[in-house]
Amino acid sequence: MVQEQQVDGTDETAAPGQGFMRRNALVVGVAVLLVTAVTVTGLTWGSQRSALDQQQQTITGLQGQLASVGTAKSEQVEQDVMQSLGVSQSRIHDDTQIVDRLVKTAFTWDSGQAYEAARRDLKERYHLSEDEQFLKQFMPPARFNEDASGKRYYYIDTQGLNSAVNADADLEVVKVTADEYTYAVQVEVAATSDAVSQNKVAPDRVKSYRTVLVYLTVDAQGKVSGLSAIPAGGSTRHSR
Structure with a gap:
């Protein structure tokens, strides 16, 4: 089973x-x-x-x-x-406009004729003489050659030099005497060089920047005196 x-x-x-x-x-x-x-x-x-x-x-x-x-x-x-110290802000504001106009007149030109026109404008507007330090040392008469017909050929034009204020001036009060304010003004100037036109080359432009220290006194009526200037220390900046 x-x-x-x-x-x-x-x-x-x-x-x-x-x-x-x-x-x-x-x-x-x-x-x-x-x-x-x-x-x-x-x-x-x-x-x-x-x-x-x-x-x-x-x-x-x-x-x-x-x-x-x-x-x-x-x-x-x-x-x-x-x-x-008795310094008036409204007075500084008014003087700043005078200073800005002055530095733009002095440092804005693009030819020998424009340079000479800027010098004449400074002399007439601010009652400067050729004996002023600024006009003798910092902004002397433009160099030129003159042909028999009286036409001038400026060195500035030969080099294709141009000048312009690159930024607003930096203004500081250094002395106050009665109604006269003495200022130190820092100005950045841009200088350019054009290719000489007669060479028929490409319009190559080289730009450099330099800082200039301007000293001047302004009275209550806006009259400028004691105008002088020197190049500030430091290297020149270039751009291309």
Whole structure:
């Protein structure tokens, strides 16, 4: 008599995934912990970075506010000092317009004739004589050759020289005597050189910048006296 054997297939037919989980439960648990730790760390770092960025923006804003306050206080202190010395801000404002016009007249020309016209304008408008230091040493008469017909050929034109004030003059009061204000004026002058026209070359222009210190006195009626100038120290800047 053949006995029927029942085969318990419970172990054989169990889901493969459940067996894998039982055999690798430790590994899976460690992996889950690692993923959780990395996620939490990333979120924490992102939050800290955002807070640091916000903090830096706040610091930058406060620095800007402090700088503005410092500038305002410095300007107020300067005004108080000037007022205590009897210096009038409205007078400086008026004199600044006179000084700006003077330096632009002196340093703006693009030919020998324009240079000579600027000298004449200075002499007539500000009552200067040829004996003035400014006209003798700093802005002497233009050199030229003259042909039989009287036509002048200026050295300035031969070199293709031009001059212009490059920026607003920087003006400082150095002395006040009664109604006369003496100023030191820093002027940046741009000089250019054109290609000589008769050479028929490309219009190559080389520009250089030099700083000039101008000293002058202005009285309450706007009369200018004591005009002089010297090249400021430092190298000449060039651009091409």
